[in-house]
Amino acid sequence: MTKDNHRQQFPALANKAYFNYGGQGPLPEPALDAIYQAYKRVQLGGPFSGEVGAWVVQEAMLTRRAIASELTVPPETIALTEDVTVGCNIALWGIDWKAGDHLLLSDCEHHGIVASVMELQRRFNIEVSVCPLAATLNEGDPVAVIADNLRPNTRLLVISHILWNTGQVLPLAEIVKVCHEPPLTPPCQGGGQEEFSLVQSEGETDIKPPLTPPWQGGGQEELSRVQGDGQEDLSLIKRGGQEDLPAKNYKVRVLVDAAQSVGVLPLNLIESGVDFYAFTGHKWWCGPEGLGGLYVSAEALADLHPVFIGWRGIVTDANAKVLGWKSGAQRYEIATSAYPLYAGLRSAIALQHEWGTIEERYAEICRLSKYLWERLSELPDVECLRTSAPEAGLVSFRLTNGMPHKKLVDLLEKQGIMVRTILNPDCVRACVHYFTTEAEIDKLVEGVFSEIVRNP
Numbered sequence: 001m002t003k004d005n006h007r008q009q010f011p012a013l014a015n016k017a018y019f020n021y022g023g024q025g026p027l028p029e030p031a032l033d034a035i036y037q038a039y040k041r042v043q044l045g046g047p048f049s050g051e052v053g054a055w056v057v058q059e060a061m062l063t064r065r066a067i068a069s070e071l072t073v074p075p076e077t078i079a080l081t082e083d084v085t086v087g088c089n090i091a092l093w094g095i096d097w098k099a100g101d102h103l104l105l106s107d108c109e110h111h112g113i114v115a116s117v118m119e120l121q122r123r124f125n126i127e128v129s130v131c132p133l134a135a136t137l138n139e140g141d142p143v144a145v146i147a148d149n150l151r152p153n154t155r156l157l158v159i160s161h162i163l164w165n166t167g168q169v170l171p172l173a174e175i176v177k178v179c180h181e182p183p184l185t186p187p188c189q190g191g192g193q194e195e196f197s198l199v200q201s202e203g204e205t206d207i208k209p210p211l212t213p214p215w216q217g218g219g220q221e222e223l224s225r226v227q228g229d230g231q232e233d234l235s236l237i238k239r240g241g242q243e244d245l246p247a248k249n250y251k252v253r254v255l256v257d258a259a260q261s262v263g264v265l266p267l268n269l270i271e272s273g274v275d276f277y278a279f280t281g282h283k284w285w286c287g288p289e290g291l292g293g294l295y296v297s298a299e300a301l302a303d304l305h306p307v308f309i310g311w312r313g314i315v316t317d318a319n320a321k322v323l324g325w326k327s328g329a330q331r332y333e334i335a336t337s338a339y340p341l342y343a344g345l346r347s348a349i350a351l352q353h354e355w356g357t358i359e360e361r362y363a364e365i366c367r368l369s370k371y372l373w374e375r376l377s378e379l380p381d382v383e384c385l386r387t388s389a390p391e392a393g394l395v396s397f398r399l400t401n402g403m404p405h406k407k408l409v410d411l412l413e414k415q416g417i418m419v420r421t422i423l424n425p426d427c428v429r430a431c432v433h434y435f436t437t438e439a440e441i442d443k444l445v446e447g448v449f450s451e452i453v454r455n456p
């Protein structure tokens with residue numbers, strides 16, 4: 001199928017040059033139609049009826065299967081959620097945190113996830129520190145930085161597979177390896193306070209959680225470590241009708257924010273060894289907003305407690321007596337959802353397969369992002385954050401002539417060119433997908449150039 005034919009299936013692409021795939025992908029016509037047909041089917045068969053109920057179960061199963069096949073995992077490891085953030089929250093809040101446990105996150109995480117970690121810290125008196133990955137964009141080794149920031153009491157690492165601000169792709173399997181096989185000698189405790197200010201100065205959002213400032217433990221840390229000491233080996237967690245497990249598993253679990261990687265990178269999550277991988281359908285998969293998922297490895301599932309709980313995650317007997325959790329990751333699904341979206345996401349994923357394999361699509365994304373990066377690098381007053389070609393579809397750049405990035409983004413939107421600002425680091429982000437065209441990229445580059453000339 002030619003790219004032009006393929007693009008014609010996306011109504012959003014007809015009237016603009018679109019570069020915001022990392023924010024939200026355009027929904028293709030067949031997916032829109034599948035959603036409409038599914039809503040209609042619910043109405044004609046019910047909406048509440050035995051027949052529609054059975055259909056919903058089937059739809060959810062087909063959708064978990066379709067997603068699982070993209071991630072190269074068994075369908076039982078997939079929970080359907082609403083978006084990336086919900087998936088991250090399921091993992092973050094499902095761990096049985098003890099005061100003094102340590103959570104390590106990178107300095108490039110999304111503010112929604114950062115806010116959740118802040119609240120975890122307040123609620124459970126855990127230690128939180130931030131490791132400086134932003135500085136490894138052009139040189140340095142993110143695996144070594146993470147390894148240096150692990151502590152003997154670290155229980156969770158929170159990172160993104162592709163950093164949403166700079167576009168850096170992290171070597172997931174290597175990172176998981178250092179987390180799952182910590183060195184025998186306790187790693188250096190790193191984590192100077194100056195690292196924390198990177199996150200505190202984020203200011204990307206006007207959400208101001210009513211929290212004590214994050215990671216300002218001063219004095220608290222010592223106390224919580226003492227409280228945690230000596231209890232963990234003895235304490236047991238009781239899981240509904242199941243065997244007791246030691247509360248402390250000495251492996252550092254890895255939670256990945258996969259907002260920018262699902263639908264872009266060829267993935268084999270089993271091979272990577274990752275514990276939790278939270279994603280959404282509405283970005284690079286170009287599915288409907290409101291449907292995402294969470295992968296939980298079989299091993300991590302054993303001690304990740306469901307937090308929001310409802311009828312979809314439990315098993316009951318003939319008298320509705322609650323017997324326990326569903327056996328796989330379905331235990332993290334809650335209750336009534338917009339089921340017709342399932343058909344929409346499957347349709348959107350299937351359409352991407354029509355164009356090429358994930359390897360072919362990823363190669364095309366990289367070819368196009370290199371072209372954009374090269375062309376932007378030629379412009380006066382423009383500096384790409386990366387000093388070498390991007391490894392995925394995100395291309396971030398800054399203006400060096402003092403023009404506010406928000407102004408550039410607003411002016412480009414008036415020209416029908418959609419990009420966005422990122423506040424930390426202060427830059428503009430343009431995303432290319434495999435169906436982006438060189439002509440669109442030329443339009444963006446010429447648009448940036450014309451605005452720079454007009455606004456010296």
Ligand SMILES: Cc1ncc(COP(=O)(O)O)c(C=O)c1O
Nearest residue numbers: 023083084085110164257259280
């Ligand atoms: C890295 C990252 N995490 C989380 C989110 C939030 O995604 P969602 O609205 O699907 O939860 C985004 C959205 O841009 C993101 O880029």
